[in-house]
Amino acid sequence: MAAAPRRRPTLLGLLPLPERQAVTQALRTETVGGLVLLAAAVIALIWVNSPWGESYERIRDFHFGIPAVGLDLSVGHWTADGLLTIFFLVAGIELKRELVVGELRTPATAALPVVAALSGMAVPAAFYALTAWAGGGSLDGWAVPMATDIAFALAVLAVLSSHLPAALRAFLLTLAVVDDLGGILVIAIFFTSDLNLAALGGAFAGLVVFHLMQRFRVRGWWWYVPLGIAIWALMYNGGVHATVAGVAMGLILRTTRDEGEADSPGERTSHVLHPVSAGVAVPLFALFASGVAVSAGSLGQVFTQPEPLGVVLGLVAGKALGIFAGTYLAVRFTRARLNPDLAWADVFALAVLAGIGFTVALLIGELAFPDPAAAEQIKAAVLVGSLIAAALAAVLIKRRNGVYRRLYDEENVDADHDGIPDIYQRAGTGEH
Template sequence: MSNQPTRLFSRLTPSTERTLADVLRTERAGGILLLIGTVAALIWANSAWSDSYEAMKSFTIGPEALHLDLDLAHWAKDGLLAIFFFVVGLELKREIVVGELRKPSTAIVPIVAAVGGMAMPAILYTLVNLQDGGSTAGWAIPTATDIAFAVAVLSVVGKWLPNALRAFLLTLAVVDDLLAIIIIAVFFTDDINFVMLAASVACILVFGFLASKRITYWWLLFPIAFASWAFMHASGVHATIAGVALGLMVPAIKAKGEKHALAEHWEHKWRPISAGFAVPVFALFAAGVTISSEAVSAAIADPVAQGVVVGLVIGKPLGIVLATWLVATFTKAQLDRGISWPDVLGMAFLAGIGFTVSLLIGDLAFNGERVEEVKMSVLAASLLAAFIGALMLFWRDRSYRKMYESRSIPVVGHDRMGDAHALAREIGGEAAPAPEDSERESH
């Protein structure tokens, strides 16, 4: 039996490596589009055409007979985010079956870190809101992580960081999403229509049966998926839960003759729609808040806004780092070679970018009340967490680059690439090849 200590954030599974590349590529563009949608909403809501923004949000469309005559803001929140959560369900299924979450040894760190990164913000938020004027109803707002924004920041400042650290952020965010789904389903569901819920579950099971038999005609699966969403919406359970359940029903193991498992294939197909359309459009409807000196003063004095900022900016990184340290201490595990605790702290600050799910939970928690304060606090906290995390990871990124440049041997051809990859393995990352090497590989 080997006496070597367990390494935290060590070698990735082939499935996780493929997904890591796919997510970094797609979510980077999605993060930019999400930022564009957010800025557009803020400009529109604070312009001379703010009335048209509110009119657009309140425009109602849909069949009244099916109780789906919803305004566009609700279609974005309940409908488009169901696509986002469908991709989350596919991610969860793949990670649990073939990814980082299939083994306790690799799953324990992101799971414990995600739990710590949700418990600590909730605790700090609650403590802040024990004062006069506070409300504990929003305790779940600062528990979420927006992976699109976090990856967009990471792609700008972390080009030389170890891939294992990037994968840790993604896996932590997947577990974070799962816990957020549980919170939404358990704490933000009031009256349940069990008949409608049973009808939704039946549709989900039929969808899963057809997917398991590889009967994947879109004209058959899409109506069943939409029916499951509509029944879930009518049941009183948040409709996005149907998206997660549908994703979890998709097979994550390759059938005979398949190049990729169906869950991985559909995740690749639907992620661009989620990151490039569904989430940015949701941001366009959700992020518009009127910013004025009075509104800012009211938000600063509001315990709810204070709790959200403290929870995301302080609670998230503190909870993640503390939980990871506890795993390392009590399991005698060590950080992988080349990864240091400042790396973990910088990544933990990026996890404090709440935004998408935080805005959703804020809307569910206060049901139209304190909307301005919640939106401003989520935006301000996410920007501050992004700024601190970006500074820390930019500093660490420079350290990794200097380490590579100081230890690289200037040889030519294949040997140079071999040296780069050997050093990358030694420091725990995947160093980028030199420009001429990339050009050679492309031929």
């Protein structure tokens, strides 16, 4: 009997179910999501600086939508105003979880990361303002260096660290949640134009309905998806950046479980949408927001023009100084206490790492500088500043990781009664 013909592999075909599940699970981790985001940014830079750069611009500027309802957008705007809403929805859910059951639920535990995040936003903004003012530039970009890209930052931390205390990642995550909230408020308050009160009223009414559906335990995605799209469209036409709709819905979703409930609506939604956000929404936004024509002249302008120089200094110096000084002053003059598993050298490395400002920084840059030429300079500054911050943080984190690795080897991981190695409990004692 003749052997059955072998099936030919399908190029870019649908993966088998186990492989699809493995990919989906991987995209729920910050490390993989950050690497996908980095790959998208690199592809954009290579593409726009290649002989096929014009095709990049044609695709990015191609318009489609529903003009009758005010939704005739370019591909670039669809990724920034549409797909990125998924990212902010997931961020809103995470913020709600932190406020209800996480580190931000009580003032005592929230004080330190909140103060660190606020100073980590105010000082970079001040760095930008002083640099722009001294150079006679525009102050419009003051908010660009305020934001930390949590996916990138956590990916760098995860890749470089193997022995650092888990408290370091928890501190960064909580810091980034507050930072995201600050970025969202900045977008909502300072980057609104031509407000349409009727559309905003409709969006608010939709959010009220969304809240009531949660309150009365209405289940079924077929109710929430059309309502969510309507809220998003009304918010966009109302003049407020449409991503605010995602945050608002994320904050409304219930994150506590009812009796007998395996997962809360927030947990279920985040579980489904996190891979979409990390693997599709944010990378596509990065692909069409990171396309900057690189040349010796354009890179030189990053360090000679006041606006892009202010962004670089804000991300690299402002973030590090703001977060570290804010944390130190909070511990010195309030009842807030640093986690005993952390040393001040860990906090400084984390503060430098927070200078990676990508997704939200690029978004704010586009909103603050509508002129394409100015926006290109700011994009280049965000990329350069983030790269410098990542490189400096990598050196510091590797050094701290080496210290913990050495202590780990020396003490042979003698765990205490809680099962936690003594070296981590000595982290803040100055013994290392």
